[in-house]
Amino acid sequence: MRMNRLSSRLRASAVPALLLVLLALTVPGLAVADDDRSEVNQWLERLAPALNMTSYRGVFVYARGDQVHSMQIAHRYRDGVVEERLVMQDGGSGEIVRRGVNVVCVLPDRGRIRLDQVIPSGPFAEAFTSQLMPVSRWYSAEMVGEDRVAGYEAVEIALRSRDEYRYSHRLWLERTTGLLVKSHVRTLSGDVMEQFQFTSLEITENIPDEEFEIRTEGREISRSLATDDGGAEASPVSRMNGWELGWRPDGFAPAAAPRAGRGQVVAFSDGLAAFSVFVEPAGRLNMPKGASRIGATTIYMHALESGGREFLVTVVGEVPPATARRVAESVRVQDTLALEGNGS
């Protein structure tokens, strides 16, 4: 009896002791993981503001699939206004100059010019950057270490996709400002599908006004990023007029996007990746159905019949082909008339 009581008392005291030992062993590990996570989050929170509020000049290279582009950029943030000038380094001599919401685009005066499509024309700057997406819910974030990019010390962050519906990303942020100086979009197995990197960079407040002046001669086209109809743009969901999405990967929320000529397009973003869904009546042009890819970008086209009418659903985004297909196939047309009215 006494023995029993003794053993049960021993057991009773051993259990918490064991728990304490276990806790003592695991807590430092947990604390390190927490520290790492909070450090990653702090860096990610700096990402969006740093893109606008850092002043810098440099040259960057962007590659996806077989395409490689090199661009010179000057970016200044002064008195709450962003000024930016981008000059193409190869091929033609186009340039984009932006001051606040005003964008001027100069193109070499040859060839077929599609300016309406080229100049960013929507209120996305605010829409996206104000969306503080909890990216760590969809990506496991990890500090990889330190690196040097274009002469600057940078921290390297891996954002590994938690599911197969999105790609993984790797970001390099400059140490003192948080400016994105290099990035990769990768498959789950680690293949790089798209990359961006500064090859030369100078982070400086001291960029004279001349560097934001247009120097290329050619056709000038101006555009304002501000919307004409203000509030009407605010709800992207209202533009899913006549159709709905039956499925999308967790975390992808409708994001404000410029009103395109086509009308029926909505962009979705999880804070890092984005895809756009276009729904329109099938025109006279017979588009091939299926997936095409350029680097990390997938274009998936799907034919849909509803109410005796043919529709073309196109999903474009930095998502795997299987995701694009599932999204496209989940589109349901509810009101063919609404679509036909807007879709032309």
Add this chain to the structure above:
Amino acid sequence: MDDRLRETLSAMMDDEADELSVRRLLSHHDQARVRDQWQRWQQVRDLMHSGHTPAEGVDVSANVRAALDGRSGMARHRASAKGASPSSRWRWPAVAMVAVALVVGFGAGAGWDSREGSATAGAPEIAAQAVPESDVAAAPVREVTLQGLDEEQWEQMSQYLLEHAQHNSVGAGRGAVGYARVVSAGNGY
């Protein structure tokens, strides 16, 4: 610098330029510009192949000239099939002339593939690559090769790419990457 000289520069990088073209390039009046272009492409190529051999400040023109004059092995005179039929190899300038959206693109360098190192140049040849198995969640996704599209279809496809890139640009959390996507999409057809 005109397209022809740019072609020569690019062919030199692939070790496929013929002697006459190289001489023409070396006698170009603006050698500084030629050198800049060469160095930039070299830099990009190094970057794409994760190399660490910055070409900055290196002027190879004197050596090339010497090699040409001395007929040494450096400037191999290759009358390869590609060199002999520039119209097939350099289909891109014609396409680019029609296609300029925002940039004429990376020009002769457009053919460098960062992963496979393939040297097929040409804007419309950004073929749909094979979909890796790891991407495919369930059934295989039907693939459409961009090469097979006719001009109208390609134009339509580019429009989708452009519009999507716009959604991504300026403030999609990626700043310059968004711009680059717009430019890249605009260049593709």
